[in-house]
Amino acid sequence: MNYGFWIHGELDRGRLAVALAETLALTPDKVDVGDDGDDDRDWDAPVSCTVTSVAGDLHWHLDVYVGEAVGNQPAEPLAAAWLANRLGTVVAYQALPAPPSAFYLVGPDGTRARARIYEDDDAPVVFRIDAVEQPLAALPGLPVAPIPEVIREYRMPTPVRDRLAERSPAIRDFTMRLGAWESMVARLAEGWAPDGWYPADYYREDLLIRDELAARLGSLPESVRADAAAALAEVDARFTDLTHEDGGRALTSETGPLPAGPSARWWWHRISSPLPWQGTPGR
Template sequence: MTYNFLTLEPLSLDTVAAALARCLNVDVHEVEVADEGTDQDLRNWEALVLCEKTTVRGDVSTSLDVYVQQSVDPQPTERELASAFAWVTGAVVLFPAQEAVPSAYWAATAEGSVTRARLDVSDDDEARYTVETVEAPVAQLPRASVARIAEVVREQPIATPLAEAFAAHLNRLHPVETSATGSPFWLASDRLAAWEKLVRHMESAWASSGWCPPDLYLERLRARDELEGLLRSQLPDSVAVLLQNALDSLDALFTELTVPDPGVLREELLPADVRSSTNGWWWDRRPDPLPW
């Protein structure tokens, strides 16, 4: 398994080797750490743990690319190893998040906390790393702003089994119409996925982000508006029945997870001149508390 870490603090080869050995419960002689000055011909390429250490510039000092042989057991997750490495070395360790946003990272501290971080990498010949934002204060990053990082929530992977089954069925029966971007069939699949993402995210208590940006909540609520319009006039009966069956399940779950709303949601999300014209029943219910 491979791991990609960045540390704020500079670390020596011996420190990295000792820390990896301790975290992975292997003998330190089975850990091979090399940097730019290491003679490649003298390396132990059969070691259980191989690590490439690179010195970098900016808020970050050290880059570590770690490869752990399959024979090492257990194989920790990236989060687990980063947290253990931070605790052993006393360093702040950054590791990439799952979301497909280049700046999306997590920061693990020696005190045991793990928080999201936004990392900028310059386009200079010698890249410079800047930690712009963290979602919780990190003492070693006094210049980083402390704020929620909205862009990763949009990219957060959320399973949508009902939308996937609906799209697969349309693709089998109407492949041309379903693949045509902007067609009613394509819109039905796309908007159903957006609605399901909102309901599943709500069901998970907003994991793993812990919140939902209001503009994203509004976008996915409007997806439900569009689905209603598609049901009424733009889909053949056979497709409308399939879509309604998927919506029945999601709408029931949405109802279970929300409370009646006298207008708080509209006030939070909509300008005053359009609040009264938004009529779907899903606008009359909201999560409690609101997730932003």
């Protein structure tokens, strides 16, 4: 297993070796810590940590390799929190494979915040913390702001869409939009995964996708229209169960008037409680 961590501040290699050993339930002599390019390394050690200096708001990168023989291998968030506590500093790790700016920061008190961190390809590499979704006592003064771009990268299950796509591969355009609608409803069911909030403009875009589904349903070939209508009705029923009628007032208050169109577009008049955007960081 490999861990990738970034450390803020000074780094004591001896303390780092002890902290890694404790994280993995080993003794410190089982952990090799060395600088990038250092030839005097114990490559047979169960744990190898290569330390590389970086610049900007973060100062060290740790490339940690843990051999298969090591039984205790905690998940990256747990290992990061342990290191932050034992080293008394802030530890960063990547949150998603995309976008590349998606990180988490964890402080020595265990507070974790989603962060947007940009990497500049200078020499040495410069890391700049652009924003965090909640303040960190260990790094006061960081800009606190929503980081919505990670929401769409967090994939939600779409079993209804998947079944329809398998039965009716020829209506790919319809099933693609159904997947987007089902993804929003699944996100709602999970309390607005991954971070407990959803931007109002995203919510509005999803309702526009529902408009497109209504418009496209009638033009589908008759041989697949019934299956498509049943799939859409299944997702709609879940959306109805998770929302309540408010006449569109909450969305209008947040994003402006609803688009003109048939009054039968009932989905524009339903909202969840609490509001999707109620938990927006910094709001």
